[in-house]
Amino acid sequence: MIILFKKKGFLRFLSAIETSNMIVRTLLRSNLKIQYSEGFHPKPKVSFLDTTATGVIDLALYVSVKLEDENIDIEATKKTIRKNLPLGLELVDVYKSDLNLNNVVTGYEYTVFSKNEPDFHREVQKHSGKTFVPMNNVNEFEIVLKNNLFVVKYTVDRNKIFNPYLVDNVFLAVRKRALVGENDIKSLLSINGGNNDESTRS
Secondary structure, eight states: EEEEEEEEEEGGGGGGHHHHHHHHHHHHHHOBBOBOOOOOEEEEEEEEOOOOOOOOOOEEEEEEEEBOOOOOOOHHHHHHHHHHHOOOOEEEEOOOOOHHHHHHOOOOEEEEEESSOOOOOOOEOOTTOOOEEEGEEEEEEEEETTTTTEEEEEEEGGGOOOOOOOOEEEEEEEEEEEEEEEEEEEHHHHHHHHOGGGGOOO
């Protein structure tokens, strides 16, 4: 089973570990029959795609969950999960799919906002000390001025992901979509066994 969440509001300031712990607790409170790993310290078989930097709104928070019985009622599962969601975490969809997201997702689409024009050509430094030029890491790139704000849309390969807040003047960043090539992973999940009811998606 694959679940798509949106992480918004103050939850965007959670770290990657805090985010994963929050989601696992939410799923356990929802009484899903999750498979556990073997060994002395069994853990729920729940996996995630690439994390976002702290402060990034995540609209493509995909979670893979191994269930004891994959033959579930999608709508009933959604209803149960929604009852246990913390404020700021939204359920978008549930897909009855065993697709390995880490094997198929190739990149992501981001949108960032700035009051002054952000310079993606300026060299920045990662926390590791390494420097890079953001423009060298992005693929499709578009910048527009809208309501006195600079809005930048870009895509980035998984092996070139960077913290968008390293770019000067960026005050808000959003990860919009997970991509397979140029396509949204949603389309592949729907074909693979997801729910095609558009009314359940936001």
